[in-house]
Amino acid sequence: MSLPIRVLDMVDGSGQTFSDRLIAGLKLAVANASGGTGVAVTTAVSFPAGALPASYAVFVDPGQPGVFASVSSKTTSGFSVVLTPLTGASVASGDFSVLIHA
Numbered sequence: 001m002s003l004p005i006r007v008l009d010m011v012d013g014s015g016q017t018f019s020d021r022l023i024a025g026l027k028l029a030v031a032n033a034s035g036g037t038g039v040a041v042t043t044a045v046s047f048p049a050g051a052l053p054a055s056y057a058v059f060v061d062p063g064q065p066g067v068f069a070s071v072s073s074k075t076t077s078g079f080s081v082v083l084t085p086l087t088g089a090s091v092a093s094g095d096f097s098v099l100i101h102a
Contacts, residue, residue: 017053017102025052025100032063032083034093041091045098046078056102063096 010016017023027045035041053076060069060081066089073080081098083091 017055023053023056023100023102026098028097029095030081030098031095032081032091032093035083035085035091037088037090038085039090040082040084042072042080042082043096044078044080049077052076052078052100053102056100059099059101061097063094064092067091069096 008022010022025047030043030045032043033041052074056074058071058074058079058081060071062069062083066086068084068086070082070084071079072082081096083096085091
């Protein structure tokens, strides 16, 4: 059985957007297309309009080895995930997961 935790302390100097709440979002198994050797693949990740705050962090699990994940074009309704293969590799079709924090 899990143990419920009811207190969250943010470390002094943290850059959280709000002082009274932690905003988080999760999307699992977001499908991505494949790309050729050395070719980056971009996938749009969307949320309902205005669901995300103006400033937030995105953490990406690319779901495959040999691939670097980055985020671009952040708005209050989503962002793009760019999967870039490392030298000599390619992006396979599959899925990735994202965690949003504000």
